[in-house]
Amino acid sequence: MADRSAFSPESLTENRLLYWIAAGLAVVMLAPVIWIVGLSLKNNQELMLGTEAVFRAPYTLKNYADIFVNSQVFGWFLNSMIVAVGQTLGVLTLCSLAGYAFARLEFPFRRTIFILVLFGLAVPEQAVIIARHQMFNWFGLHNTHIALMLPGMSSAFGVFLMTQFFRAIPREIDEAAMLDNTSQFRIFWKVLLPLTMPAQATLGIFTFLLAWNDYWWPLISATKKEMFTLTIGIASSQTNFAQSEGLGFLSAQAIFASLPVVIVYIFFQRHIVTAVSGGAVK
Amino acid sequence: MAESYRRSRWSHALFVVPYLIVFLTLLVFPLFWGMWLSLNKVDLFGGAEFVGLRQYARVLSDPVFHQAVRNTVIFVAVSVPVLVGLGLFLALALNRKTRGAAFLRGLYFSSTILSVTIVTLIWRIVFIPNDGLMALIFAGLGWEPIGFLSTKGWSLFSVGVATVWWCIGLPMMLLLAALQQIPADLYEAAALDNASKGRILTRITLPSIKPTIMLVAVIQIVMQFQLFGQALLMTNGGPAGTSRPIVMYIYETAFIRWDVGLGAAASEILFVIILCAAMLQYWISTRKEEV
Amino acid sequence: MKRLLIGTALASIACAGMAGAETTIELQRFFGACDADFGNVTDVSQAVGECGIITALVNKFEADNPDIDVNVTTVEWPGYDQLNAQLASRAAPDVVSMHYSVISDYQTRGLLDPIDDVLAAQGMSADVFTDASLAGVTKEGATYGLPFDNWTMLFHVNMNMMQEAGLVGDDGAPILPASVEELYEQGMQFKEATGKPYLVQILANETAAYTRILYTFLQQQNADFFADPTAIKLTTPEATNVVEMLKKIYDEGLTTTDMDYPAAVSGFSNGAGGIAVNGTWLIGDYTAQSEAEGNALSGGYTVYPLPQLFEGRDSTYADGHGWVLPKKDRSEEQLEAIGKLFKFLAENDFHWARTGHLPAVKAVFEMEEFQSLPHRDNIAEIAQTGQSLPPEVLRQFAIQDILGEEIAAAVHGDKSVEDALATAEKRVNDLLANI
Known part of the structure; x- marks a missing residue:
């Protein structure tokens, strides 16, 4: 038997060359971002005469300051937060429950229902958006946070992912609990759910990102400016042909709008990585 | 009693009910509504008139739709293998415990968090002539400039580059997870056999993560068939419609022309195409497994 | 005390008035x-x-x-x-x-x-x-x-470059073409003298510009292309004239290529060409730029309607x-x-x-x-020469997209001019027939 402590599978799979190629490619990933950060720090008039001005001083924070002068930005920010957090919690709840049942319980038509749900993956938003808009209209739900959160909760992707995660948890764990005559829900809640925390983090971050960056649904559902999300609000404040008028300002807006997700991401990044490593997408 | 979870029980379905309610009301019902719309001549403000399958006949005989289908299929056929291949490459390269690898993993994933408006803004500023980053690079190298967003072929390519840049994070992460789950004893056995690295890759690593590779491929097929924002914002489908995807065709017919019936028919066709592509892929990958 | 009372009374009246009538x-x-x-x-x-x-x-x-x-x-x-x-x-x-x-x-x-x-x-x-x-x-x-308001496409002129090309008259006004032939001649003259294209056009990620130019020059030829507001007529010699002109401008290198809208706007600012074909809304920015020192437009910017290139009448498409x-x-x-x-x-x-x-x-x-x-x-003069499409024509935004796409295909050589116009006509009429 080989010496377990000295053995590392990584020594068999690691490849220095691959690693350095990946590191080199990172430049391609990074260059556009650096470029746009540079633009955001430049005076708009100067950029209009040529973007190579990015490589020269002076730099300014005025583009960022200009964003905050619009007093509504904070309201929009708050709307985006409420919607993204609400939708994320909703998706996690629904998908964990469903994923658990699909992966570990048996009930009539389980396979059929699961396959039907998977069909949902293939539905393009365009195929349902008009009907959705009309339905929310019946119930007078437009221009509410609920209306912005709900459609995202029907996403089949989360169910798919959670089912995969639950399926990877060894059977012995809940079989042990079964012996103690624990209720189905208690097993789910006390035994299995804690094990899926990394998975929850992953799905949570994906859902948060989708909700935060959603464009079309909030555009047609939240038509009152008090209800705009940050994405819609920022788009609405651009003048007709803003791209030519303020490349710097536009870049600053782009960076500002991404900042919250970047922060959430950096904060949870460790979880995503361990999520996927500890969790189990097989 | 220990086997109770294996026994089929209606009460077990209660766990699925909350999601199913949302799924049925917000996805299935609107989908059927969309099918109904596709059988009508109707604009954004109602006034439906039943026309049977005429909208389908119109879509299927529209050369612009044919072109959009062709563009989309080419786009999927190229971008999905690239995303899966590159994702696999990055996962293999960055599956190590160093700080550098962790940093690079984060970096490659970071673009995923941006919204499509921002992604396209970034890449437009890269690809535009004169002021764009590529233009500056080409000028620096003394090369002939290319109209990345306005030349046949290059425009779809440019949309693809932006898409791969944007979407590479998810496949990489899912594949990394799978790699880290391969049981160490498999490698121990290989180490005892003194197998070469290449052999380990093809005999142990790749077969072990094959289900995940297939899963990633299905997810990407479904996502890339729904290409829209990047094309709309970067090229507006041009030139001559060579970068117009199906979803953009749907958007144009339903929301610019108010021809909702036609748009609905095109959406249903797209739904069927995605379904077939995903099922084909899924069927190939899970033939031997339990669903 | 009295003053205070009056003050309060006035204030309450004002408040009531505000609240009641707002x-x-x-x-x-x-x-x-x-x-x-x-x-x-x-x-x-x-x-x-x-x-x-x-x-x-x-x-x-x-x-x-x-x-x-x-x-x-x-x-x-x-x-x-x-x-x-x-x-x-x-x-x-x-x-x-x-x-x-x-x-x-x-x-x-x-x-x-x-x-x-x-x-x-x-x-x-x-x-x-x-x-x-x-x-x-x-x-x-x-x-x-x-x-x-009314807005149209215009010729925004870089006078500094026109001077260099010898295209400025004794009266200080730019010499602009009065026919299609003159457009080519002056364009070549400009290109030879300055090494830059004559026109700065929006040709990428854009459909509106070409369509507006097409409407303008069809109107100038008195072509009644929307005689029936539910069917466009484009398989005409007049339409062919316009698209062939646009194609020749492109083929002869008389225009910038590959620029999308923002690139075209800043391109003209930077002296990428002599004349920007763009809208009324840029006059203010370009004027301001020409009043500043040290840029391509300094002291040398003016603007004119699209010139009358066809015998018929002076007309410009206006929205x-x-x-x-x-x-x-x-x-x-x-x-x-x-x-x-x-x-x-x-x-x-x-x-x-x-x-x-x-x-x-x-x-x-x-x-x-x-x-x-x-x-x-x-x-x-645009107040007189400006002309929109007949008011009965529906879906003008969608029509604009179709025309722009097909014209661009012809100009870039992806389709023949006849094919592009025939396709455009068919697509527009299919759209209009199904409203």
């Missing part, structure tokens, strides 16, 4: 948000740019009419997806900015209210507006929007911005408030004209302030 107008518009710079400006003459001027105009109106509150929502240009959603859920705002070219779409579906009575109640009649702008809002004999009233129940007070707002906007149309757009109100052309704005005398 009427709110929900106004939804594009043109962007610029509260940072103009949120508190009520002196309209201090404001610049589309966004600044409309913001200041509304501020001023609210200051003048304390009993009316204008609640402005800005939407992303052009805002029609949002408006459609609102109309579908019967939650449309009171007043909405709209291009003339799309008014028919909403009017024929009964989604707009005519504004004639609203204007009449303020003692206004439609004949204060220019013919070109009125043509954009008049449908079936009624006025369906307050005309605000414009108006203010429409989505159909809804409104109280007398609201209608009166809207009437006051419309009257105010019409009376202050000069300020809007400072953006570069042509005024919709005839009298503005006579104003000394207007005439003294830079270059406006060059383009004032």
